[in-house]
Amino acid sequence: MSRTPAAERPRVPFDRRLAAAVQKVTANALGPYQTAIVRIGFSFTWLLFLLREWPHRLELYGPDGPWSWEMGHRLITDNNAFTVLMWSDGRLWFEIVYGLAVLSALLMLLGWHTRAVSVVFMAGVLSLQNRSIFMGDGGDNVIHLMALYLVLTRCAQVWSLDARRAARGRDGGAAGPLLWTVLGGFLMAATFFSGTTGEWWLLVLLWVLWLGQGLWWLVSRYAPEEPRTLLDVVANLAHNATLVVIMAEVCLIYATAGWYKVQGSRWQDGTALYYPLQLDYFSPWPALSDLLGASGLIVLLLTYGTVMVQVAFPFTLFNRKVKNVLLAAMMLEHAGIAVLLGLPFFSLAMIAADAVFLPTAFLVWLGARTARGRDRVLRRPRAEAVPPERSRSGDEHSPRTLVG
Known part of the structure; x- marks a missing residue:
């Protein structure tokens, strides 16, 4: 069957094309596989780095390093960088922060309660890197930026524990509210110590994210219709805008280099x-x-x-x-x-x-091959994919709308 020449095809009016583009950007979090592989890649890189430097952590970022706490405090006061390691110069506090950085990188890699964990991941990256800024290289700068960007993306739509839980129609249980409460306590402490941690705009962003997460939970629980749709639109816009920024950042890195x-x-x-x-x-x-x-x-x-x-x-x-x-x-x-x-x-x-x-087709193929390899190693049968219309959670509770 011959195709209709392009010159003879009916032209779609500009207003309809514009409306379709707006609908696509607001109704969908674009690039789910791309943002997922970026999440996995950076959390894996940071986790490997922290584990490799575990024997040397005290010299790199801790109290035994050549860049002393007093020198770091003086620099932080001048450049207003954010680091919770300036709250105390004790070893116990440093070990807690380093351990939380390792744990958040692992949870970010697995995609467990990614909205909340991404904030902890960002705080861990900024705290360690800003504590001893002369220890890093170009790769640390890229991780620094991407840790900020990932907070605003819905990077756990696929290849995450969040996506698997949403596909099974389950909520987060008590873990979500508990995480929200604990992080609220840390945020209050960060605000109290804001004179030494600096970057007031970052504290404002953290408060907005924390309040927004609480609003998201309340709306999802008690008003799942129009208010939830509005929050999804806002989240999709933030995700898509940040995805464009990430792509532009990569292009800028290569162009300038x-x-x-x-x-x-x-x-x-x-x-x-x-x-x-x-x-x-x-x-x-x-x-x-x-x-x-x-x-x-x-x-x-x-x-x-x-x-x-x-x-x-x-x-x-x-x-x-x-x-x-x-x-x-x-x-x-x-x-x-x-x-x-x-x-x-x-x-x-x-x-x-x-x-x-990376193209979506390649990432889907890579995910399928990885899943087959995992099942072969674990010696378990492959689960059949459930069509979207047969999902127990329904269209309004699909992984795309439940996982940020």
């Missing part, structure tokens, strides 16, 4: 990659570094290739196939950085940020 490299003489003559390969602290595999550094052609190709991929990537978003090819190239590049230069957490953070551009 690429254009700054273009201005460097070592990048212009194609020798920039050679120099980090000769540094001992960037050479976990000296033999491999020497092998690559000995080939001028490989160094030239990798140097120019890095610049071209970073500069070109933001422009490839207009072509899906080219974008996917460059996206795979950038992920392979970061994997190479992790191995060659010994920067695994920087590479994991950047790969997690790149994942926001």
